[in-house]
Amino acid sequence: SSGINAEYGDTDVQEWMHAINKVAAMFSALPMAAPVSNSRKFQPHSLPMSRTRCTLEEQLNNHMSQVDKLTQDYDQLIKETNSNIAPSVEWHQRKNYLEREKEKFEEYAHLLTQLLYPESEAELKSPSLGRATPNRMSYKRAVQKNVTPVDV
Numbered sequence: 351s352s353g354i355n356a357e358y359g360d361t362d363v364q365e366w367m368h369a370i371n372k373v374a375a376m377f378s379a380l381p382m383a384a385p386v387s388n389s390r391k392f393q394p395h396s397l398p399m400s401r402t403r404c405t406l407e408e409q410l411n412n413h414m415s416q417v418d419k420l421t422q423d424y425d426q427l428i429k430e431t432n433s434n435i436a437p438s439v440e441w442h443q444r445k446n447y448l449e450r451e452k453e454k455f456e457e458y459a460h461l462l463t464q465l466l467y468p469e470s471e472a473e474l475k476s477p478s479l480g481r482a483t484p485n486r487m488s489y490k491r492a493v494q495k496n497v498t499p500v501d502v
Contacts, residue, residue, distance in 0.1 A: 372465070375458035377401040380412055392440040394447050410462040413455050420452040 379402040381395035402409055427444060431437055437445075 368461075371457055372461045375413065375461045376406060376409065376465075378458070380416060392443045392447070406462060406466055410459060410466060413459040413462060416455040417452060417459060420448055420455065424448040424452060 379398040379400060381397055384393050384395045402412075404412060424445070427441070427448065431441070
């Protein structure tokens with residue numbers, strides 16, 4: 351990664367990452383259910399091979415719902431830990447997976463909120479930079495203000 355930054359500069363890399371995440375936010379279908387198995391080994395959700403058929407507003411709602419679900423799953427995982435027993439490898443894999451997925455879908459929701467409601471969400475910053483993230487309330491405020499989505 352340092353070779354890429356040295357050759358192109360941090361700004362160029364950030365712009366490329368932003369563009370890739372924006373396209374992924376707009377067109378990625380939600381993950382399918384995790385594979386069913388009799389193994390106790392952690393298996394992440396499968397990714398679909400096709401793009402979403404949702405509108406951008408539906409896609410934003412899907413991403414926000416995914417953030418909510420991942421947050422609940424993460425909170426439940428943390429509650430299930432037993433302080434007397436060291437967490438297993440699978441527990442750590444699941445925890446890391448949930449953290450990464452939550453961050454990814456927060457970024458997607460942020461990018462779509464900016465795209466659809468640029469004037470009402472201008473104060474929100476990118477979650478990947480450790481700043482505020484859009485949530486259902488900020489999305490509802492944009493809709494209540496009768497802000498119309500930008501045609502994309």
